Amino acid sequence: MERLCIYPKDVQVITGRSERYGRNVIKKIREQLNKQTHQFITIEEFCDYTGLCVTTVKQTLRN
DSSP states (O other): OOOOBOOHHHHHHHHSSOHHHHHHHHHHHHHHTTOOTTSOOBHHHHHHHHTOOHHHHHHHHHO
């Protein structure tokens, strides 16, 4: 089963930055998409925001 949503720790692994940076990125994505704090951010939404390839991100998170 494949995961649908992304968390700050995942952003940390993908970017090599801090977990705090990951929280800020997810917060910015949430603001841009007009989502509430309880709503999740999907991997696709993260990739649209950052310009990263969905398959590459999914592969990175799988390992």
